[in-house]
Amino acid sequence: MPLPEQLANQVRDIVGRERYLDSPTDTASYGYNSFPLHTEPAAVVLFEDRAQIERVVPILYAANVPMVIRGSGTNLAGNALAPTGGVVLSLERMKKVLEIDPVSLFARVEAGANVKAIQELAASHGLLFPPNPGNVDAVTVGGIIGCNSSGDLALGYGGTRDFVLGMEVVTGEGQVLKLGSRVRKDVTGYDLVRLFCGCEGTLGVVVEATVRFINKPEGEASVLAAFPEQQQGAEAALALLGAKLAPVALEYMDAPTTQAVEAAFKLGFPTGTGSSVLVKFHGSAEGVDSSAKRCAAVFERAGASWTRLALDGEPAEHVWRARHLAYPALARNCPTLYGEDIVVPIRHFPATVARFHELAIECGVPIALFAHAGDGHLHPCLLTNDADPAQRERSDRFIDAAVRHALALGGAITGEHGLGVHKTPYAHLQLGDHERAAMKRIKLAFDPKGLFNPMIFPVTGHPPNNPRRKGIEIV
Ligand SMILES: Cc1cc2nc3c(=O)[nH]c(=O)nc-3n(C[C@H](O)[C@H](O)[C@H](O)COP(=O)(O)OP(=O)(O)OC[C@H]3O[C@@H](n4cnc5c(N)ncnc54)[C@H](O)[C@@H]3O)c2cc1C
Numbered sequence: 303m304p305l306p307e308q309l310a311n312q313v314r315d316i317v318g319r320e321r322y323l324d325s326p327t328d329t330a331s332y333g334y335n336s337f338p339l340h341t342e343p344a345a346v347v348l349f350e351d352r353a354q355i356e357r358v359v360p361i362l363y364a365a366n367v368p369m370v371i372r373g374s375g376t377n378l379a380g381n382a383l384a385p386t387g388g389v390v391l392s393l394e395r396m397k398k399v400l401e402i403d404p405v406s407l408f409a410r411v412e413a414g415a416n417v418k419a420i421q422e423l424a425a426s427h428g429l430l431f432p433p434n435p436g437n438v439d440a441v442t443v444g445g446i447i448g449c450n451s452s453g454d455l456a457l458g459y460g461g462t463r464d465f466v467l468g469m470e471v472v473t474g475e476g477q478v479l480k481l482g483s484r485v486r487k488d489v490t491g492y493d494l495v496r497l498f499c500g501c502e503g504t505l506g507v508v509v510e511a512t513v514r515f516i517n518k519p520e521g522e523a524s525v526l527a528a529f530p531e532q533q534q535g536a537e538a539a540l541a542l543l544g545a546k547l548a549p550v551a552l553e554y555m556d557a558p559t560t561q562a563v564e565a566a567f568k569l570g571f572p573t574g575t576g577s578s579v580l581v582k583f584h585g586s587a588e589g590v591d592s593s594a595k596r597c598a599a600v601f602e603r604a605g606a607s608w609t610r611l612a613l614d615g616e617p618a619e620h621v622w623r624a625r626h627l628a629y630p631a632l633a634r635n636c637p638t639l640y641g642e643d644i645v646v647p648i649r650h651f652p653a654t655v656a657r658f659h660e661l662a663i664e665c666g667v668p669i670a671l672f673a674h675a676g677d678g679h680l681h682p683c684l685l686t687n688d689a690d691p692a693q694r695e696r697s698d699r700f701i702d703a704a705v706r707h708a709l710a711l712g713g714a715i716t717g718e719h720g721l722g723v724h725k726t727p728y729a730h731l732q733l734g735d736h737e738r739a740a741m742k743r744i745k746l747a748f749d750p751k752g753l754f755n756p757m758i759f760p761v762t763g764h765p766p767n768n769p770r771r772k773g774i775e776i777v
Pocket residue numbers: 335336370371372373374375376377378381382393413414434435436437440441442443444445446447448449450451452453454501502503504506507508509626627629630718719755
């Protein structure tokens with residue numbers, strides 16, 4: 303449903319005609335994320351600066367128009383889709399660095415700033431910005447705040463919320479909230495900065511953020527290991543944590559993932575590898591060298607058939623880029639890929655790897671599994687075809703059982719992708735009535751009409767359903 307012409311003209315007057323898109327050809331790509339569902343927004347607004355946001359959002363809010371806030375749209379759980387139509391608020395053009403203070407270790411940036419560019423900015427001052435999702439080249443600061451994204455370095459440093467000191471937010475009613483500060487230690491009132499990290503665009507528009515840097519460690523070393531059996535890599539990851547060598551990244555790949563990554567990136571894994579593990583250490587130059595050698599010894603004792611050390615620099619970058627691009631490497635092999643996102647307490651990691659492979663056979667859906675093993679965080683990827691209802695039903699069975707498996711162990715149904723339209727129907731399995739009601743009150747305190755990302759948890763006024771199917775019907 304297009305916006306009434308008078309309302310559309312009000313928006314055009316503020317942003318310019320060319321930045322208000324409403325023809326289906328122009329809006330089509332904004333109906334997609336990296337999650338396999340197509341939706342159809344009524345319009346897209348391409349903002350150039352925060353002043354435009356401060357003027358446009360209250361007008362749409364007053365007119366009861368649903369709004370979807372979007373960075374690059376690369377999320378994996380359908381966190382920035384428009385299953386109810388409405389307007390996509392795109393911040394992809396707001397990329398400016400507003401201020402950098404390398405002594406106080408922060409930068410203030412517009413929400414559409416690219417995360418890789420922020421990492422490079424930090425590196426140019428000898429600093430590190432650790433949030434590092436696999437698709438870091440594509441994602442925005444607003445997007446990683448929205449999902450509280452993390453990635454491989456979360457083991458050593460934590461997720462996005464550990465690196466955001468403050469932000470400015472535009473609410474639906476047009477207020478500008480200045481949250482947090484420029485300092486790391488700040489306990490003034492409720493921690494609304496952390497609340498916004500992971501709220502998936504359901505509370506308001508983050509227009510700028512103050513992100514925290516840390517000093518770049520002197521040395522970095524990586525270790526790769528291949529194991530003949532699927533379970534050996536998972537057990538070896540646990541053994542490495544037990545060896546107290548404190549890696550900052552510890553990643554597991556099963557055989558199908560290793561093969562797909564090897565085919566695309568030629569890392570040298572032997573043929574017939576049943577599983578592989580990638581590890582990174584940060585510290586002093588001598589310290590990381592010693593840790594890497596001791597790590598390789600732990601893996602050899604755990605049955606590794608092949609190990610390789612990669613020090614800081616080009617070869618190590620190639621290794622981590624290959625791991626980062628596991629999703630696209632796998633996506634080449636199937637029409638639909640679900641990158642699942644499930645966390646268990648670490649001791650249960652190896653058994654969960656085994657259980658998910660069994661479950662795949664029981665449900666009749668092929669999977670490839672990789673994991674941020676050090677966090678007990680698994681990404682079983684379902685290699686399927688959603689055009690076939692029977693395959694969709696098998697995927698749903700797998701996801702339902704995997705979610706229940708994690709919850710029975712005290713885990714979580716999402717570790718970094720967020721609920722999105724995909725996991726919202728499962729939220730009640732982890733969150734009880736009181737918890738959901740408390741979250742809904744928070745939602746309504748910021749967004750009383752429930753217009754921001756209306757199909758994402760905590761939904762207000764929408765019955766629980768399966769938005770994936772509903773979305774497909776909408777198409
Ligand atoms: C190949 C691949 C690898 C990936 N690897 C990882 C990984 O290792 N770790 C990980 O954590 N994730 C990973 N992801 C998912 C990643 O988290 C998301 O891609 C990223 O957070 C989305 O950033 P984006 O700019 O595309 O945001 P979008 O997808 O546009 O939005 C993400 C969410 O943030 C909200 N949002 C965006 N901007 C704002 C704003 N300014 N104000 C308020 N809300 C906003 C949106 O409404 C939405 O809910 C991967 C994705 C891909 C495709």
